[in-house]
Amino acid sequence: xxxxxxxxxxxxxxxxxxxxxxxxxxxxxxxxxxxxxxxxxxxxxxxxxxxxxxxxxxxxxxxxxxxxxxxxxxxxxxxxxxxxxxxxxxxxxxxxxxxxxxxxxxxxxxxxxxxxxxxxxxxxxxxxxxxxxxxxxxxxxxxxxxxxxxxxxxxxxxx
Amino acid sequence: xxxxxxxxxxxxxxxxxxxxxxxxxxxxxxxxxxxxxxxxxxxxxxxxxxxxxxxxxxxxxxxxxxxxxxxxxxxxxxxxxxxxxxxxxxxxxxxxxxxxxxxxxxxxxxxxxxxxxxxxxxxxxxxxxxxxxxxxxxxxxxxxxxxxxxxxxxxxxxx
Numbered sequence: 016x017x018x019x020x021x022x023x024x025x026x027x028x029x030x031x032x033x034x035x036x037x038x039x040x041x042x043x044x045x046x047x048x049x050x051x052x053x054x055x056x057x058x059x060x061x062x063x064x065x066x067x068x069x070x071x072x073x074x075x076x077x078x079x080x081x082x083x084x085x086x087x088x089x090x091x092x093x094x095x096x097x098x099x100x101x102x103x104x105x106x107x108x109x110x111x112x113x114x115x116x117x118x119x120x121x122x123x124x125x126x127x128x129x130x131x132x133x134x135x136x137x138x139x140x141x142x143x144x145x146x147x148x149x150x151x152x153x154x155x156x157x158x159x160x161x162x163x164x165x166x167x168x169x170x171x172x173x174x
Numbered sequence: 175x176x177x178x179x180x181x182x183x184x185x186x187x188x189x190x191x192x193x194x195x196x197x198x199x200x201x202x203x204x205x206x207x208x209x210x211x212x213x214x215x216x217x218x219x220x221x222x223x224x225x226x227x228x229x230x231x232x233x234x235x236x237x238x239x240x241x242x243x244x245x246x247x248x249x250x251x252x253x254x255x256x257x258x259x260x261x262x263x264x265x266x267x268x269x270x271x272x273x274x275x276x277x278x279x280x281x282x283x284x285x286x287x288x289x290x291x292x293x294x295x296x297x298x299x300x301x302x303x304x305x306x307x308x309x310x311x312x313x314x315x316x317x318x319x320x321x322x323x324x325x326x327x328x329x330x331x332x333x
Binding site for chain 2: 035038039044047048049050051054055058063065066082084085086087088089090091092093094097099100117118121122124125129130131132133134135136137138139144147150151152153154155156157158159160161162163164165166167168169170171172174
């Protein structure tokens, strides 16, 4: 089989950064990326990493990644697995790589005794919505995301 | 001052569970709570806790809590602070306790070198939306939350 999926290790930091930049290019948000290889090493591969990553290789070439962390359900008092990024480089789409990564994460969630797995999709991406629903996931339409970042967060912290 | 806010410690596990149940009652979702004191101790107060909690006391009585964990921004390669629950018991509302908890978390986010702070609100709760916006937060309307839990997660993991 030409597809291999494995957990990322510290020496993959440059590859992860390349894929993050691939995602940013795709979303036309390249200007938003301030991540560096060193920051990735520090945040993903320390003793207490903030997040974890799976890489997918097609014929040996890294072409996709799934980055996740553990969130928490208070009602269950159990961790959940939150998928922050799932990205397949455009030239390698249509081979089921994204689905394989998603299923890998579902198995990881079960292995880590997680009560749930969550992720977000853009509202216009109805093809993705249909795909996720076909896999049995629910869309929680009643929740809205709020964010304070940069100057807004500074202001909030100084009130 | 009659309000005191402090980080929860292990001996607060019963208090935290009481407040989680208070939130579930308020949301009419009591049947969803399977959390136990022991689970709270294990998940919040181990060496590598999944989440953290601030408690607010009014004249010595615990009346509110904010439960949060660290998420991750790939573009920034930095952690973020995600506020999972912010709940004030109904009889103690209108005293600014929720706002004080929110500001405490913003300061915690800065202290922990977080690039952002995020949380969710129900779409019908426009009073909350206005309040969050008045504090400088943005509502990210374009994102939809997906979830697989229980049997859906089992199924996904077995595909």
